[in-house]
Amino acid sequence: MTRIFITGSADGLGRAAAETLLGEGHEVIVHARDEKRLAAVADLVRRGALAVAGDLADMGETRLVAEQVGRLGGVDVVIHNAGIYTGSLIMPVNVVAPYLLTALIDGPRRLIYLSSGMHRGGRADVGRLTSGNYSDSKLFVTALAAAVARLRAGVVSNCVDPGWVPTKMGGPGAPDDLRLGHLTQEWLATSDDPEALTTGGYWHHQKRQTPHPAVGDHRFQDALLAALADHTGTKPAY
Structure with a gap:
C-alpha cells in the first residue's frame, strides 16, 4: 500500500485519480481549497481517505497544507494536480504552490507534476513568475519537475500532460479520454514497471514526449529555482 497526497482533488482529474487509487487499496490524502469545499470529498473520506484543506x-495556507500532511504521518507520493487556467492567481497556484510543497513535505519517493501541451507556448523568462499566463506557468512547473529530478537524489520526479479532457477546466467538449487523463499519474505513483521508475520524464498517456527545450536547460532550471526561493523565502534542501 502506498500513501499518496493529491492536490486539487475535490473534482476533475485529481478526484478521479483519488477514486481509482482508493479503489486499488492505496491510502490517499485528498485536498480541497477550504473546509467548505471538503464536502465535495466527504464520500472519499467515508471510504477511508484522509483530507487536508488550504x-x-x-x-501561508500552502505552508499549512504541508504541515497538515506532515501531521498525518507523511507520504510516499505527491501528485501536484491542482491548477487553474485563467485569472491573476495562475502563477501562485500552478507554480509557487508546487514549489513550496516540494520544499516543505518531507519523504516522498515519487513526485508527479501536472503540465499541459500548452507549456510549449510558454516563455522561459523567470521575470514572468508573478505575471505569467497559463502557458508560462506550465513551462515553469515542467522545468521545476526536471530540476527536482536532476537535484534530488533518490526521488523519482516526472511531469504529465493529461491531454485536453472533459473536466471543469477542460470543458464538456474536450476531445481527449478522461480515463487516460489520470491513468499516467496513477501509474507513475504506484507502478513497479521499470519505465514508471525512471525520473525526469515528460509523459502523455504513458509515453514519453519531448518538452519545450527550456525544460532541460540547467541554466533556466537554476534561475527558476533561485527566483522561487527568493519569492517564497524558502529554499529546498537538495
Whole structure:
C-alpha cells in the first residue's frame, strides 16, 4: 500500500485519480481549497481517505497544507494536480504552490507534476513568475519537475500532460479520454514497471514526449529555482 497526497482533488482529474487509487487499496490524502469545499470529498473520506484543506493561491495556507500532511504521518507520493487556467492567481497556484510543497513535505519517493501541451507556448523568462499566463506557468512547473529530478537524489520526479479532457477546466467538449487523463499519474505513483521508475520524464498517456527545450536547460532550471526561493523565502534542501 502506498500513501499518496493529491492536490486539487475535490473534482476533475485529481478526484478521479483519488477514486481509482482508493479503489486499488492505496491510502490517499485528498485536498480541497477550504473546509467548505471538503464536502465535495466527504464520500472519499467515508471510504477511508484522509483530507487536508488550504488555498494554494496563498503561500501561508500552502505552508499549512504541508504541515497538515506532515501531521498525518507523511507520504510516499505527491501528485501536484491542482491548477487553474485563467485569472491573476495562475502563477501562485500552478507554480509557487508546487514549489513550496516540494520544499516543505518531507519523504516522498515519487513526485508527479501536472503540465499541459500548452507549456510549449510558454516563455522561459523567470521575470514572468508573478505575471505569467497559463502557458508560462506550465513551462515553469515542467522545468521545476526536471530540476527536482536532476537535484534530488533518490526521488523519482516526472511531469504529465493529461491531454485536453472533459473536466471543469477542460470543458464538456474536450476531445481527449478522461480515463487516460489520470491513468499516467496513477501509474507513475504506484507502478513497479521499470519505465514508471525512471525520473525526469515528460509523459502523455504513458509515453514519453519531448518538452519545450527550456525544460532541460540547467541554466533556466537554476534561475527558476533561485527566483522561487527568493519569492517564497524558502529554499529546498537538495
